[in-house]
Amino acid sequence: MTELRQDPTTDDWVIIAHERAKRPYDYVMRREDTSSPAFVENCPFCPGNERLTPPEVAVYREGSGTSSWKIRVVPNKYPALGPHGTTEERVVEGRFRAMDGSGFHEVVIESPLHNQTLSRMSTSEIESIVRMYRDRYKVLGRERETKLIVIFKNHGIAAGTSIEHPHSQIVAAPVVSPQITKKCHVALEHYKKTGRCLYCDINEWELDSRTRLVTESGRFLVFHPYASRYPFETWVSPKRHNACFGNIDSEEIRELGKTLQWIMEKIDRALGKPDFNYVFHTAPVEDEISEHLHWYIQIVPRTWTLGGFEMGSGIYINTAVPEETAAFMRTI
Amino acid sequence: MTELRQDPTTDDWVIIAHERAKRPYDYVMRREDTSSPAFVENCPFCPGNERLTPPEVAVYREGSGTSSWKIRVVPNKYPALGPHGTTEERVVEGRFRAMDGSGFHEVVIESPLHNQTLSRMSTSEIESIVRMYRDRYKVLGRERETKLIVIFKNHGIAAGTSIEHPHSQIVAAPVVSPQITKKCHVALEHYKKTGRCLYCDINEWELDSRTRLVTESGRFLVFHPYASRYPFETWVSPKRHNACFGNIDSEEIRELGKTLQWIMEKIDRALGKPDFNYVFHTAPVEDEISEHLHWYIQIVPRTWTLGGFEMGSGIYINTAVPEETAAFMRTI
Numbered sequence: 001m002t003e004l005r006q007d008p009t010t011d012d013w014v015i016i017a018h019e020r021a022k023r024p025y026d027y028v029m030r031r032e033d034t035s036s037p038a039f040v041e042n043c044p045f046c047p048g049n050e051r052l053t054p055p056e057v058a059v060y061r062e063g064s065g066t067s068s069w070k071i072r073v074v075p076n077k078y079p080a081l082g083p084h085g086t087t088e089e090r091v092v093e094g095r096f097r098a099m100d101g102s103g104f105h106e107v108v109i110e111s112p113l114h115n116q117t118l119s120r121m122s123t124s125e126i127e128s129i130v131r132m133y134r135d136r137y138k139v140l141g142r143e144r145e146t147k148l149i150v151i152f153k154n155h156g157i158a159a160g161t162s163i164e165h166p167h168s169q170i171v172a173a174p175v176v177s178p179q180i181t182k183k184c185h186v187a188l189e190h191y192k193k194t195g196r197c198l199y200c201d202i203n204e205w206e207l208d209s210r211t212r213l214v215t216e217s218g219r220f221l222v223f224h225p226y227a228s229r230y231p232f233e234t235w236v237s238p239k240r241h242n243a244c245f246g247n248i249d250s251e252e253i254r255e256l257g258k259t260l261q262w263i264m265e266k267i268d269r270a271l272g273k274p275d276f277n278y279v280f281h282t283a284p285v286e287d288e289i290s291e292h293l294h295w296y297i298q299i300v301p302r303t304w305t306l307g308g309f310e311m312g313s314g315i316y317i318n319t320a321v322p323e324e325t326a327a328f329m330r331t332i
Numbered sequence: 333m334t335e336l337r338q339d340p341t342t343d344d345w346v347i348i349a350h351e352r353a354k355r356p357y358d359y360v361m362r363r364e365d366t367s368s369p370a371f372v373e374n375c376p377f378c379p380g381n382e383r384l385t386p387p388e389v390a391v392y393r394e395g396s397g398t399s400s401w402k403i404r405v406v407p408n409k410y411p412a413l414g415p416h417g418t419t420e421e422r423v424v425e426g427r428f429r430a431m432d433g434s435g436f437h438e439v440v441i442e443s444p445l446h447n448q449t450l451s452r453m454s455t456s457e458i459e460s461i462v463r464m465y466r467d468r469y470k471v472l473g474r475e476r477e478t479k480l481i482v483i484f485k486n487h488g489i490a491a492g493t494s495i496e497h498p499h500s501q502i503v504a505a506p507v508v509s510p511q512i513t514k515k516c517h518v519a520l521e522h523y524k525k526t527g528r529c530l531y532c533d534i535n536e537w538e539l540d541s542r543t544r545l546v547t548e549s550g551r552f553l554v555f556h557p558y559a560s561r562y563p564f565e566t567w568v569s570p571k572r573h574n575a576c577f578g579n580i581d582s583e584e585i586r587e588l589g590k591t592l593q594w595i596m597e598k599i600d601r602a603l604g605k606p607d608f609n610y611v612f613h614t615a616p617v618e619d620e621i622s623e624h625l626h627w628y629i630q631i632v633p634r635t636w637t638l639g640g641f642e643m644g645s646g647i648y649i650n651t652a653v654p655e656e657t658a659a660f661m662r663t664i
Contacts, residue, residue, distance in 0.1 A: 001414065001416055001417055001432055001433055002411070002412060002413060002414065002432075002433025003430055003431070003432065003433050004430060004431045004432070004433055004506070004507060005424075005428065005429070005430045006428070006429040006430065008427075008428060008429075010510065011510045012509060012510055012511075013507050013509055015412045015413065015433055016433075017410070017411075017412050017433070018433075078349070079334070079349075080334060080347045080349050080641075080649045081334060081347065082333065082334065084333055085333055092337075092558075093537065093540075093541050095340075095533075095537055096337065096338070096340060096537075096558050096559070097337070097338040097340075098335055098336060098337045098338065099335070099336045100333055100334075100335065100336070101333055101334025101335050101336055101347055101348075101349070101350075148645065150641055150644050150645045152639070152640030152641050152643075152644055153640055154639045154640050157637075158637070159637070159639065159640070160637040160638065160639030160640070161639070169640075169641070171641055171645075173645070173647065174336070175336060175345050175647070177344060177345055177645050177646040177647045178342065178343045178344055178514065178646065179344075179645065179646025179647075180645065180646065182510065182514075201427075205425065205427055205428075208425075209425050226424075226428050227428070277639060277640035277643060278640060279640040279641070279643055279644030279645075280644070281644060298643070298644065300640075300643065305489075305490070305491070305492040306492065306638050307484070307486045307491065307492030307493070307609060308484030308485055308486050308491070308492070308501075308609035308610060308611040308632075309412075309482055309484050309501070309503055309611070311484075311609060311611055311630070311632065312482050312484055312611030312612070312613060312630065313480065313482045313503075313505070313509050313511065313512065313611075314509040314510065314511025314512065315505065315507070315509045315511075317412045
């Protein structure tokens with residue numbers, strides 16, 4: 001029999017379809033390992049091609065030449081939001097609400113190597129990427145109009161990118177979406193009722209049950225959430241209560257480098273280097289020091305396709321059971 | 333400059349990314365026309381293979397033999413929800429909420445022909461499919477535990493199905509998702525403020541503006557909504573106020589057969605037979621006769637991929653401009 005599970009962070013229902021569930025190893029991608037070269041002449045993100053991107057807004061270097069960078073941040077050449085216009089709402093055709101696409105959309109070029117992946121990077125390289133995310137969060141969060149910062153990575157065609165060179169993206173948006181508002185509301189209700197942060201509680205519950213836990217380090221938990229929307233959906237959640245990723249401390253940055261490297265390598269080995277997304281969930285800028293919100297990373301291997309049922313209902317059908325996929329990960 | 337548009341039915345913000353916008357014809361799929369045969373020996377939905385599916389729950393026939401059906405409805409062999417269990421909530425591990433996956437999940441086999449498509453069917457064939465949807469809505473809506481009925485179609489791999497034989501699906505769920513609750517709330521607020529149905533108003537606004545209108549028939553409007561989440565997202569909306577698809581009348585069924593055939597053929601011609609989803613949005617069962625809700629069909633060609641930004645923020649980036657795509661459709 002299948003089961004409906006309610007996501008404690010959103011009140012959303014997820015269908016865990018036991019009956020149609022594949023076993024965890026059914027999700028392993030079997031595809032050719034088409035390894036690319038370390039440098040591609042016409043790749044806009046490869047060293048030496050810096051002129052092909054807008055001028056950089058931040059960089060970590062290891063030498064003094066234009067191309068001797070380790071990580072480079074540039075404005076997206078085709079931004080979803082840009083630093084122009086106002087954030088005043090306007091009324092269109094006498095009835096619809098709109099505003100300028102005002103904000104920031106940056107690309108973090110994670111490595112000079114075209115064929116690098118997170119799972120093969122050193123922990124200190126990933127640590128630097130996390131530190132760069134934090135630096136950019138701080139800068140973009142200070143912009144007057146920024147209400148929400150979303151740091152995310154699309155890796156591979158199935159995850160929404162055709163650019164192979166390792167990169168992630170940061171969007172600073174002038175609105176908070178109803179989806180985020182709802183999560184804030186759910187967390188606030190929990191806080192009012194219990195005096196505790198919902199996500200700190202979830203961390204405790206997962207530590208307590210251990211059935212969905214993938215690993216625990218000194219400062220982070222890695223687990224497959226109870227009401228996972230997607231097979232092998234993975235959360236990396238800090239143990240320390242902190243609403244805002246921008247307030248991550250140096251010890252956490254160091255440990256997150258290790259933890260991300262470890263889990264990405266596990267996922268690559270478990271599922272055969274799947275395409276994936278990750279996204280940093282962090283409080284809206286105005287709630288950065290709230291008692292009831294908590295930042296975390298959601299990693300989503302792309303083994304599934306969004307269908308009409310999910311689009312129309314908001315109810316996701318997950319064909320894998322989180323307890324089984326987490327147990328599988330622990331064996332890798 | 334890009335633009336943020338607010339969806340009047342959900343309050344969601346959508347980014348219309350003018351700057352990165354492709355022109356409408358950039359979305360045309362260029363792929364081989366791999367035409368399948370009309371009958372495939374091991375296809376569980378082909379006539380003669382009825383034993384490969386669970387026994388049918390409804391059928392339209394044109395003769396008396398087992399295989400002489402025109403449309404056949406069977407329970408899904410791997411259902412997301414099934415007619416067993418209870419709809420009582422339970423508490424799992426002392427803190428999470430769950431319930432049995434109780435409900436119905438049916439497959440509508442739309443044609444005996446394996447290689448048939450909606451765009452090539454006659455209008456009377458599509459009319460029969462719509463009538464069958466209505467019949468099943470009536471039956472499933474009477475089940476005590478049904479709270480929401482979702483009728484949808486996934487066509488093609490990119491849309492989430494690997495089964496080629498033309499089919500759609502119906503799920504009767506024992507919960508109303510927060511996404512639907514939110515839409516009901518937004519519509520109710522509009523009703524309280526104006527005394528009018530939001531969707532009747534949207535129909536009027538689209539008729540008024542005509543910039544996003546694809547076509548108008550006696551009983552339906554076809555348009556690309558103002559805050560489309562996806563390129564070429566298309567709504568088919570009845571002019572008559574009616575919250576519930578199950579209450580569609582015979583005149584509407586007849587005309588919807590024509591309208592759906594017309595728009596699917598246009599989409600196939602405009603975009604090169606894309607994979608697509610459609611989903612019937614209809615009021616929760618308890619709101620079937622409400623003054624403020626309104627059923628409609630959302631058609632979504634799969635020219636896009638969900639990325640990490642959308643997953644994390646609930647804000648969709650649409651790289652096409654609805655006014656431009658609708659104008660393009662009018663030229664087809």
